[in-house]
Amino acid sequence: MFGGTCIFQHKLCVTCSGGSTIRIRIQSNGLPQFCPNTPNTVSELNVDFEVNFNPDVNINSPVYSPTTASALSSIVCNINNQASVPSVSNYVSNSSSGALNTLTGISVDGVTLLNINSANNVDPFYPAGGFSSESVDACLGHPNPSNNGYHYHAGFACALNAPTGNILSCSGTSACSASVANYSIASFSSFRTLTVIGIAKDGHIIYGPYDSTGNE
Template identity: 55%
Template sequence: MSNDRFTLCLLLYSISQVYVVHSAASNSLSNCNAIAAKFSTTYSNGPAASIISTTGTNVTCASLTGVSCPGSTSSGSCVFQHKLCITCYMSGSTVKIRVQSNGLPLFCPNIPSGVTLSEQNIDFSVNFNPDVSVNSPYITVTTQTAIDSTICNVSNQATPPSASGFTAISSTSNGIAGVSIDGVAILNANSANNVDPFYPSPTTIAAEHVDQCMGHPNPQNIYHYHIGSGCALSASQSASVQACATVSSCISSISTYSISQFSSYKTLTVIGIAKDGHVIYGPYDSSGNQITSGYDVC
């Protein structure tokens, strides 16, 4: 089995999925640099001493006011900066990737009035795309109870395998699952209640509300995705993002809407990097087929 992995962030499940993809990234320095080039970086001489202190790309949003503005106000509009640095380097014979982001996107997110959004300091390093083998699983589960305990518990998935060589350089990095190509944090596919955020079971737990880019802030004021967002690939700085609840095609089926955002990217498309060092891809393979099967327990 190839050691390349396809991490598929769809909404139809409550776990991060892994799929084998031929011609995906290996773990060479050149491959790491090729993946890094897919990110909307703002700092090219990395790593930065502090991503917060760098100069980013201005995003102007008339829709963000008060505590919902993570920057400053100019002429009645909120102005914040998107900051992102991805650095590939050698550590002995191992290729490492350093990810530094302030967690703010390149578009104007839709944030409910009174909800706080703030700049973050996401900073971690990890072995790039470390080798894995189906014959040497990190976790072995043989019962439904064991599966539930593993994939329906956010804390069980908080620490990457030791073989990933993960180092949290900032404390914010401990609570995330990865970083999108637009610098937005990717959190666990479960909610803090250990259920699917959008299709919770039991149904007594309310579904979470997001904007049409599939993002929202958490109690730590971190704007984040639980699933792949097409906005990371195509949203412009002037994009007007609405609440999912106000977009009929979004609120009627978030899963279908999420997939539809990749209609112009029906090929193997990089959408982020996971905290275990593996590349996160969109919902289509290199042949243009939507991936709906072939996952392992992770």
């Protein structure tokens, strides 16, 4: 982004293949379909992975079986908790940069969805432990400090209905600064049904906040 004008090429390719087991390959440069509000220029990524699409899972055979609160915290409050993908997904990374350990999935607009934890292993918007909340734009996205790749930590309808022109920061948007959670859900007011917003790294579909009856 230069002086409020975005100059970049959005790239997203989704390929399905296979027979009884459907494989889906996601290739994206991680750039959105709108001009983000960021403190520095966002960079193109090389996201390329393939996985079994929507594989069956057995709730009686969990990947993790924590028995204490501390064991649960070490799983949930860990930015790298999605570095490993269940074997049933048959996840394969084709990215030249290797596995994206903090990747949760890809939004329908090609932007990366990163782990719900911040680098401090706390909620990025409602952090515990005295940490400051992370700065994001009005689409709840921001660049990764390690590679300047633009990403989301939470679902937002900008991915479904891209804004035009320059967008504000979250702090400069009253509804966003008042409550990120309410602001995020309110953005789906035109999508009050079961709506696909992305695909997870393990091949499962990611839906918005509403079910097919319009309930959250």
